[in-house]
Amino acid sequence: MTSQEEKKMQEAIKEAFPYADDVDWNEVYQRIIYKYSTPHGIQHIKEELYKLEDEGEVIVHHIKPYNNPVEVQTINGLPKKIPTNKLWNHKSCGQCGHIPGYPTSVFWMMNKAEIDYLDEPHQTSCTGWNYHASGASNPVALAGVYVRNMWRAYETDYFPLIHCGTSFGHYKEIRNMLVLHKEIRDKLRPIMRKLGMDIVIPEEVVHYSEWLFVMSKQLAQQKKYDLSNVKAAVHTPCHVYKLVPDDTVYDPKVFEGRRPAAPTGTVMNFGAKIVDYSTWWDCCGFGFRHILTEREFSRSFALFKKVIPAVEEGHADVFVTSDTGCVTTLDKSQWAGKAHGFNYNLPVLADAQFAAIAMGADPYKIAQIHWHATDVEGFLRKIGVPVDDYKEKFLQYLADLREGKAQPEYLYTPHRKIDFYLTLPDRVKWYKGEKAVQK
Numbered sequence: 209m210t211s212q213e214e215k216k217m218q219e220a221i222k223e224a225f226p227y228a229d230d231v232d233w234n235e236v237y238q239r240i241i242y243k244y245s246t247p248h249g250i251q252h253i254k255e256e257l258y259k260l261e262d263e264g265e266v267i268v269h270h271i272k273p274y275n276n277p278v279e280v281q282t283i284n285g286l287p288k289k290i291p292t293n294k295l296w297n298h299k300s301c302g303q304c305g306h307i308p309g310y311p312t313s314v315f316w317m318m319n320k321a322e323i324d325y326l327d328e329p330h331q332t333s334c335t336g337w338n339y340h341a342s343g344a345s346n347p348v349a350l351a352g353v354y355v356r357n358m359w360r361a362y363e364t365d366y367f368p369l370i371h372c373g374t375s376f377g378h379y380k381e382i383r384n385m386l387v388l389h390k391e392i393r394d395k396l397r398p399i400m401r402k403l404g405m406d407i408v409i410p411e412e413v414v415h416y417s418e419w420l421f422v423m424s425k426q427l428a429q430q431k432k433y434d435l436s437n438v439k440a441a442v443h444t445p446c447h448v449y450k451l452v453p454d455d456t457v458y459d460p461k462v463f464e465g466r467r468p469a470a471p472t473g474t475v476m477n478f479g480a481k482i483v484d485y486s487t488w489w490d491c492c493g494f495g496f497r498h499i500l501t502e503r504e505f506s507r508s509f510a511l512f513k514k515v516i517p518a519v520e521e522g523h524a525d526v527f528v529t530s531d532t533g534c535v536t537t538l539d540k541s542q543w544a545g546k547a548h549g550f551n552y553n554l555p556v557l558a559d560a561q562f563a564a565i566a567m568g569a570d571p572y573k574i575a576q577i578h579w580h581a582t583d584v585e586g587f588l589r590k591i592g593v594p595v596d597d598y599k600e601k602f603l604q605y606l607a608d609l610r611e612g613k614a615q616p617e618y619l620y621t622p623h624r625k626i627d628f629y630l631t632l633p634d635r636v637k638w639y640k641g642e643k644a645v646q647k
Contacts, residue, residue: 248384250454251286256387257409265393266386269362269410278422280469282455289412290422290457291369295325296361297416300372301333302532306540309576310532311371313564314416315619316574317427320567326366327620331357336378340496347385348395354382355396359405369416373531374496376415377451383409384452415448417530417559418457421470424477424563431478432568433591438480440562441524441554442472443514443538445531446491471530471559478566483522487513493541494533510541511550519552526587527556540581555584571595572602573617 261268271277275291282288295318303310311327318325335353338344361368370376386392386409393407400406420427449456449468459469462476472482493499493509515538518524527538539556546553557565561575571577571593577584585595608614 248388249284250282250452251284253384253387257411260387265390266407266409267362269358269367269408271367271411275367280418280422280457281459283458284454286455288418288455288457290414290418291367291412292419292423293323294366295323295369295419296364296366297325297327298331298334298357298361298368298370298372298375299327300375300532301337302536303371306536307532307558307576307579309561309574309579310535310558311560312574312576312619313558313560313569314371314420316564316569317420317423317560317567319619320430321423321427324366325369326364328360328364330360334372334375334378336372336374337496339378340374341500342497347389347392348399350378351382351386351392351396352399354379355386355400355407355409356403356405358408358410359400361410362408367414368410369414369419371416371532373415373445373447374533376413377447380413380452380455383413412455415470415530417448417470417474420530420559420563421457421474421477424474427563427567428478430567433566433593435478435480435566435591438587438591439483439523439525440475440480440528441483441485441518441522441526442475443488443492443527443529443534444468444471445529445534447533448531471528474559474563475528478563480526483518483524485517485522485524487517490514492529492534492537494537499533499537504544506537507541507544510537511545511552514538515542515545515552515554516550519554524554525590526562527554528559528562529556530559543581553582553586555582555587556580557584565593566591570602571598573605 257266257268260266271289271291272294274294276293277289277291279287279289297311297314299311315325315327332353334357335345335350339350358368370379386396386407397407444467448470457469458465458467459473462469462473467488476482490513491509492514493506495506499506515527518527529535529538535556535558538554542552542554545551557575557580561577565571565575565588569575571584571588577588588595605614605617609616
């Protein structure tokens with residue numbers, strides 16, 4: 209092409225797209241993809257939800273002023289309210305089973321921030337694992353589990369905060385299904401009535417990493433260690449921002465708003481340097497079905513597609529993510545690679561563990577790094593944590609427990625909220641005919 213032809217082509221482009229130089233086309237492209245990739249946007253879902261509330265079809269669990277909500281922006285530019293106080297914690301099966309330092313770090317930080325919360329003992333599994341791994345169950349059963357747990361939050365008057373990424377994505381799918389399909393509500397309602405419940409849908413479905421992101425600047429004020437020399441690679445869980453992506457939180461300060469705000473924004477607000485790597489979009493390898501049927505695929509994918517790029521391209525000191533399956537897969541898959549001579553040993557932490565440790569949480573009693581397969585102690589020494597002192601005290605604590613010389617230490621007084629479990633607030637007695645629904 210001659211220079212004259214090229215000039216003519218540039219003039220034609222300028223004429224056809226007069227604002228081309230002023231528009232960030234990558235941003236436009238991403239917003240269009242997300243906006244139109246789902247048949248029902250979140251705005252439509254909320255409009256329908258409030259119509260159903262007005263018609264008495266469902267009860268909406270609203271975010272109240274005493275929940276101290278913070279408004280953030282989603283991928284479509286629509287606001288999302290994140291409650292920051294009086295929270296009902298829907299924990300994760302995987303966290304509690306594989307990474308117990310995950311939920312304890314969340315509760316420890318809530319104690320430090322003087323947040324009122326419930327560690328719900330009557331919660332059930334979301335059954336999302338069963339659904340995504342095997343395709344078992346049916347829509348009414350899945351909706352029944354969701355509504356039953358949301359009712360528990362509603363009757364205690366604490367707003368639900370979902371810990372597990374899979375539960376979070378799964379519950380958003382179920383919310384949309386319940387709002388859009390009357391036949392599901394009609395089949396579900398008589399079942400819930402037999403349990404003394406009705407259909408409750410929260411105003412927002414909120415993941416704990418969103419809570420942590422909006423709280424991170426405040427929490428970072430209690431930071432004990434300097435993270436400015438830390439290079440952190442972040443993996444955002446697929447089920448958090450790829451399932452029903454419309455209300456995923458974005459922030460212009462996080463990769464110019466082109467990647468989810470959490471947990472990257474949390475790591476940034478604690479002062480660590482974010483590094484990029486080419487496979488940031490890829491799954492961690494956990495998936496669902498293949499972790500059960502093709503475990504070697506998961507392990508090799510986690511190592512070759514995630515851990516190695518984070519180390520060799522980003523030169524990361526630590527991998528931070530925000531879902532149970534991702535922490536487990538990225539952390540515990542590395543020992544399989546080690547057996548074949550791939551000894552990368554990149555510590556993997558949940559954003560909650562990362563933040564709690566930075567604030568001075570005990571790495572053994574609270575963050576519980578001894579459950580991890582990779583060596584986290586080296587990373588802790590890099591930021592100045594006196595690891596050996598903590599370990600010696602922890603081992604002594606365990607020995608004293610065994611010998612009956614010490615009492616277990618709790619994050620909160622056991623059963624301090626027993627009254628909430630045994631009594632029903634007046635506002636939910638309507639189903640017995642005692643009074644009308646109070647909105």
